[in-house]
Amino acid sequence: MKNQLIISALLATTGLFAQVDLINKVSGNGARDGKTFEFTTIYDLEATPVKDQGRSGTCWSYSATGFLESELLRMGKPAIDLSEMYTVRKVYQDKAEKYVRLHGALNFAQGGACPDLFYVIERYGAVPQSAYAGLNYGTPGNDHDELEAALKGIVDAVVNKNSGTVTTAWNKGFTGYLDAYLGAEPTSFTYEGKPYTPRSFADKFLGINVKDYIQLTSFTHHPFGSWFAVEVPDNWTWGTSYNVPLDELMATIDHALANGYTIAWATDVSEKGFSLNNGVAVWPAKAWSDMSAEEKSAVFTGPHEEAVVTQASRQAAFDNYETQDDHGMQIVGKVKDQSGASYYIVKNSWGPRKNAYREGYIYASEAFVRAKTISIMLHQDGLPKATKKAAGR
Numbered sequence: 001m002k003n004q005l006i007i008s009a010l011l012a013t014t015g016l017f018a019q020v021d022l023i024n025k026v027s028g029n030g031a032r033d034g035k036t037f038e039f040t041t042i043y044d045l046e047a048t049p050v051k052d053q054g055r056s057g058t059c060w061s062y063s064a065t066g067f068l069e070s071e072l073l074r075m076g077k078p079a080i081d082l083s084e085m086y087t088v089r090k091v092y093q094d095k096a097e098k099y100v101r102l103h104g105a106l107n108f109a110q111g112g113a114c115p116d117l118f119y120v121i122e123r124y125g126a127v128p129q130s131a132y133a134g135l136n137y138g139t140p141g142n143d144h145d146e147l148e149a150a151l152k153g154i155v156d157a158v159v160n161k162n163s164g165t166v167t168t169a170w171n172k173g174f175t176g177y178l179d180a181y182l183g184a185e186p187t188s189f190t191y192e193g194k195p196y197t198p199r200s201f202a203d204k205f206l207g208i209n210v211k212d213y214i215q216l217t218s219f220t221h222h223p224f225g226s227w228f229a230v231e232v233p234d235n236w237t238w239g240t241s242y243n244v245p246l247d248e249l250m251a252t253i254d255h256a257l258a259n260g261y262t263i264a265w266a267t268d269v270s271e272k273g274f275s276l277n278n279g280v281a282v283w284p285a286k287a288w289s290d291m292s293a294e295e296k297s298a299v300f301t302g303p304h305e306e307a308v309v310t311q312a313s314r315q316a317a318f319d320n321y322e323t324q325d326d327h328g329m330q331i332v333g334k335v336k337d338q339s340g341a342s343y344y345i346v347k348n349s350w351g352p353r354k355n356a357y358r359e360g361y362i363y364a365s366e367a368f369v370r371a372k373t374i375s376i377m378l379h380q381d382g383l384p385k386a387t388k389k390a391a392g393r
Contacts, residue, residue: 050360085134125198261382279355
């Protein structure tokens with residue numbers, strides 16, 4: 001990972017969506033005081049309020065949860081504030097068991113993948129935020145550094161034993177730490193005056209088929225038209241994505257938005273062109289290292305020439321670790337700037353931070369999305385007909 005985000009473990013794990021200090025880093029990048037781009041809205045789909053993942057590498061849960069909340073709105077269901085930390089807790093538990101079974105040959109960290117939300121819903125259900133905030137350790141927001149270190153210590157103690165069999169106690173100890181930091185698991189709770197379990201709540205208020213959701217990617221080290229597990233450390237379930245050419249991936253994003261479907265987006269935001277304060281993510285034609293100080297500061301002053309991103313260039317960046325899986329967000333719309341260039345409206349999970357355009361959001365250029373997308377997740381009905389048929393949906 002080229003930058004640090006919400007957790008110091010990011011550099012060690014290069015995991016999907018771990019982020020702390022990167023928030024501070026991307027808050028700079030030549031921030032300006034007024035609007036410098038003039039954006040015209042093309043699509044702006046309904047989304048729930050921006051949340052704050054705090055000091056936790058759990059953006060995968062926030063992005064997927066925000067995506068699902070938008071899905072419920074799209075289907076005409078009531079708005080629901082779902083608990084991200086319930087999903088996180090269940091992933092910690094199942095990841096720990098897999099880590100032990102693989103003798104530690106698995107990445108164990110705060111990160112995860114967007115489909116992990118549906119993994120949890122299918123197996124365990126879901127709960128509202130009111131039933132499980134996951135804050136039981138004296139801070140007003142998430143802070144998982146200490147929790148991660150404690151949990152990792154337990155599973156490492158199990159797999160690094162010099163002799164003897166695996167005890168029957170480690171899982172109870174692991175669960176005890178989760179209870180201490182996040183609160184006891186909500187096996188039953190009251191919502192709108194009625195009792196529910198995570199399973200009954202998910203069945204009644206979500207009412208979704210998790211198999212209706214699909215993840216797409218675009219890399220050449222696997223054949224197009226095939227399914228494969230994207231080789232990133234936090235794909236701990238080894239979930240598969242359908243591989244399509246880059247132009248088809250971008251056409252899918254546009255088709256989905258045009259037809260009312262938002263997208264969960266796995267990407268890399270450690271680039272200098274991703275600027276939180278400026279509210280835009282750009283991919284300049286000139287390499288950042290080749291720019292003068294004046295050129296760097298001018299990047300965010302308005303439309304500039306952007307790089308031509310090809311299938312080969314994005315593949316090389318992935319192969320060379322220049323593109324890594326360090327953040328997850330939600331694409332909810334599209335705009336054009338005054339030059340006619342396209343940008344995507346992206347809902348972040350770093351709280352309602354102000355910028356020149358939209359609090360808590362960032363506008364990512366088409367070139368940036370082409371270059372830095374790891375994968376996208378959406379409802380299968382948001383796919384173009386040809387892609388949906390080819391994927392067997």
